[in-house]
Amino acid sequence: DTAVSQTPKYLVTQMGNDKSIKCEQNLGHDTMYWYKQDSKKFLKIMFSYNNKELIINETVPNRFSPKSPDKAHLNLHINSLELGDSAVYFCASSQDRVQETQYFGPGTRLLVL
Template sequence: DTAVSQTPKYLVTQMGNDKSIKCEQNLGHDTMYWYKQDSKKFLKIMFSYNNKELIINETVPNRFSPKSPDKAHLNLHINSLELGDSAVYFCASSQGRANTEAFFGQGTRLTVV
């Protein structure tokens, strides 16, 4: 049973489109994250939610909008996709504070053409 699952695994789309990536965790964690991994493998946090509340928004364009319907889900919606949005997007979850690590999903490889 997958702890953190994201769908889809691959996403190819044209510039200007709107797309969503879904994430679900069955670990009972309070905190969920979205990370972006660029072509050089650099992992940068985008958003963090704790109990459905936005905690971190790391200078991400407002074309990116996370939505957390409940604490087990954190979806990422991207409007007006640009070529520079091509990357691997990772969802992760953790218990939130002290003495915890993050558990990662398998990633969604987004390619904008």
């Protein structure tokens, strides 16, 4: 019955590898987001998709690419991982944009060695 789910929950990998994080929501929401939380707990938006269309693309390296195969999924692909990519990545969804509550997934803890 999880509303927003992410896999994997933990991801430990070597520098230079390519990895993906998956996100799925079963709330029927139109908008999905990816946030990054750094080691100091600071949360910042990375991407936002509305009905499979990219709405927000903050200043994020090209190595990060979101992919939305359908409205319920927003996956995050990361190429050539760097040490600085280590963080917790949160997926979220909302019915529409800001006016509606965003529901967050449990987070994916990425550690790049």
